[in-house]
Amino acid sequence: MKITFCGAAETVTGSCHLVETNGLKILLDCGLFQGRHEVEERNWADFPFDPATIDYVLLSHAHLDHVGRIPLLVKKGFQGEVITTPPTAAIAKVILMDSAHLQEEEAAYHARKAQRRGEEARPPLYDVGDALDALEVFHRHIPYEKPFALEDGVEVVFHDAGHVLGSATVELHTEGKTLLFSGDLGNRHRPIVRDPATPPDADVVLIESTYGNRTHRTIDDSVTELKDAVHTVIGRGGNLLIPSFALERTQEILYELFLMWQHKELPSCKIFLDSPLAIATTRIFAKFPGYFDDEGKKVFAHNPDPFNFPPLRYTQTTEESKRINNLPEGNIIIAGSGMCTGGRIVHHLRHNLWREESGVIFVGYQAQGTLGRQIVEGAEQVHVLGEPVAVRAQIWTVNGFSAHADQPILLDWLAHTNAGQIFLVHGEEESLVGFQEAIQQKIGKKANIAKWQQTVEV
């Protein structure tokens, strides 16, 4: 069996690994590169394989950096099948359509700029038509723990990765060996999703390393910090911005705000969910209560809809979004993108970042090169929509809501696999090196840092 690391190798985005076995070519994920310019440019390069020769994509979950290049794969000739879990298939639909719209908008923006300079414009990476074509190849939707065959002698099982709704660890049996691809692994004791499932034994393990060198504060500490931020900012009449990933983090934050409201701990304010994408993904959550943890099931069973409580407003249109900034302050605004690289949060940052009474609470990972990372790292001034803006608002970084496992959880998960060979993927350099050292010290095993475009024989 051969594995080629085609993305999320020596970086966190662009997850894509090619497995060649038994005459089959299988991709584990086919995600978009995001973040720094040179990383994003990789989206435009040819795939290091011929898409027409790929038989299957086994999709771990619907985050854009795992699913986002499937329309491009189809556009370039892929005729195989994408297989994933039922919630991931549902969420991938809205994520890919949104991504195609963004690609079209970005291309139109660059085309205007290019026209002014008399230069040739670049077409979108893919458009809405390509995304629709891609959705046609999502065939089998397979629940957790139900083995299925790709063909004779090649069998797959999805396990709950506990990262986002429907997220899977992929177990692949072939050539008498077991290959385990962790996908993104979740933190423990989070609201709504279950903890990552205990993994099976495996000969070869590809494990994510996002927080391979860190230990998170507990979720309880993070809920306390969220409450503190809400009371501090709303109490002094400011706006509290929550840049949030549309999938999972948004629903967890809404869920915590709902519990605060239910326990009469929420100060008088309005909460705006200002993201059409997050509104769409929130609706999908309500369709899959069978995938929630026990506490989540209980809360949903006893309440008509925790994602629909009196202070909460869903702002679908751009006009409604703009009106938020004309309202008196004292609101909570949840909007994407999670790393402030685009989307409506950028406009809210321009209106609020310079106000001392306002606040921003970061609840997710901020990649290198993003506006979110600059703010988190304490920049006194940042550029928002091309204009300099002073950072005077109070900034909170709460990593207990992280959808990613930290080092102790990753080590524990890895130890359970009794892995023969270990490859570290999906991490920035510091995390990869820190995690590699920790594996050597705590489990006594040698782990390899997967190199981008490297092929290994296992």
Ligand SMILES: [Zn+2]
């Ligand atoms: Zn993810």
